[in-house]
Each structure stands twice: as structure tokens, then as C-alpha cells.
């Protein structure tokens with residue numbers, strides 16, 4: 001009994017310290033006010049903004065801008081492909097509890113339309129990819145984030161959306177945005193300098209899926225093609241044979257597969273063309289190590305992998 005009383009006094013004391021620490025007006029306590037109610041009424045920390053990114057690499061860019069003020073969840077799990085993802089019923093619950101949702105768009109997450117019809121988050125959704133014209137084949141390649149200068153544009157949009165949703169964090173978001181843009185600009189220069197170490201005739205890539213189209217255009221690498229241009233649809237025998245011929249014609253040194261897809265077809269192409277296979281190029285998904293858990297870390301890892309494979 002004495003112990004219970006001592007505990008109650010102690011908790012009320014802690015609560016008062018909490019109220020003062022939060023800068024809130026300390027109210028006179030009514031006799032018999034339940035301690036549990038007081039603890040509930042005076043949270044010691046501000047709850048984080050609940051933010052969704054459709055896939056993990058996009059989530060890493062969102063985290064760079066939001067920092068500690070936000071908690072980021074990605075719908076597509078690490079190691080899975082956003083193009084072929086099949087939403088789970090739990091995704092609807094996750095979306096319903098979100099303060100803000102970021103999507104790449106440009107045809108990447110076609111499943112989001114269906115999912116959002118079940119949730120209707122309205123103005124909570126922000127689409128980040130530039131709405132540019134389709135290529136000569138009528139398709140828009142959605143993988144803009146693999147170019148840091150485009151990722152800077154994403155960061156601008158993310159900061160603006162976070163400010164609209166959480167105006168009291170404006171100073172933090174602007175400070176994070178400035179640091180993020182500086183990091184991404186430095187990354188862009190570093191990539192250009194790494195690619196410049198490759199002799200021009202070695203600057204040619206084939207990937208399993210068509211993720212590096214904008215990257216190749218930015219850094220002067222010939223995009224020879226993709227094993228599976230439409231994720232989830234195996235290439236025809238004719239298209240596959242043509243890609244082997246192109247690999248020889250352009251003296252491509254390696255084919256790059258990604259952890260979210262089976263490497264089998266890439267390995268068949270490599271053996272047909274007599275070239276190497278790299279099976280761990282990360283683009284749509286982060287990896288399981290600290291170095292592969294940030295946008296800049298992932299890009300630096302990939303570029304070193306690309307340069308190393310094309311050089312040998």
C-alpha cells in the first residue's frame with residue numbers, strides 16, 4: 001500500500017516534469033486525477049509523421065528529406081519488384097493510417113490505382129516522377145530516381161509535401177532538403193568521374209530489366225537493351241537471340257541482373273554471348289546491409305559494381 005502510494009507520487013512527479021519539458025502550461029491537478037489519464041494527456045515526444053513510399057529505394061529518398069520527424073514504411077518489401085508486386089490486404093490498412101503517401105508513377109506501380117480505390121486517401125498521395133513524353137516505343141521509362149539530378153527533383157517535391165502536411169517541421173525539412181540536394185549533387189559528379197575512367201568502347205550495358213535507361217543517357221553509356229523489357233513477361237526466342245547478337249556487336253562486357261528477379265535468363269544470355277554476369281545490381285529495392293540501406297550508399301555500390309564489371 002505504502003509502495004503503491006510512493007509509486008503514484010513518483011509518476012505524478014514525472015508527469016509534471018514532462019509537462020514542463022514540453023513547454024506546456026502546467027495545470028493544477030485535481031485531487032484523484034488518475035495517473036494513467038495524466039500520462040496519456042502529456043506525451044513526452046511528438047509522434048512521428050507516418051509516411052508511405054511505394055517501394056524501398058523511393059523510401060530512402062523520402063527518409064533523407066524527412067529525417068527523424070517521419071517514420072517511413074514501404075509497401076513493396078525489400079527484395080521484391082514494384083512492377084510485379086501484388087498488394088496484400090494489410091496494405092489497405094497501412095494506407096488508411098498514413099499521413100502522406102509517395103508514389104513514383106509513370107507507369108511503375110500500376111497496382112496502386114486499384115489499391116487507392118479501396119482507400120481514397122485523396123490529397124495525401126504525391127506522385128514524384130516527371131510527367132514527360134513517352135519514348136519512341138510509346139512507353140515512359142519510370143526509373144528516374146537512378147539519376148541523382150532527378151532524385152534532387154524528387155527531394156524538392158517530398159520537402160514541399162512534408163511542409164504542407166506538417167508545417168511545424170518546416171525548418172527541419174528545409175535544412176534536410178539542402179543537405180540532401182548537396183549530397184545528391186556531389187554523387188552526380190562522383191558518378192560522372194567514375195564512368196569517365198572507362199574507355200568509351202566499354203561504356204555499354206545490358207540489364208535484366210530496363211531500369212538504367214535514364215542513368216545510361218545521363219552518363220554517356222550505351223543502353224544496349226534489357227533481357228526482360230516488360231517485367232514479368234519473358235522475351236521471345238527471337239528477341240533473346242537479337243540481344244545476344246547485340247551484346248557481341250557492341251562488345252558488352254557484362255549483363256547485370258537484380259536481386260528482385262531470377263538471374264536465370266541473364267545467365268543464359270551471358271553464356272550465349274560469352275560475357276560475365278553480375279547478379280547484385282540494386283535499383284528498385286534496397287539491400288540488407290547498412291551500405292545498401294541509403295540512396296547514396298546504394299548508388300555508390302552500384303556504380304562501383306558497374307565500372308568494375310565493364311572494366312575487366
Ligand SMILES: [Zn+2]
Nearest residue numbers: 083209211284
Ligand atoms: Zn524497375
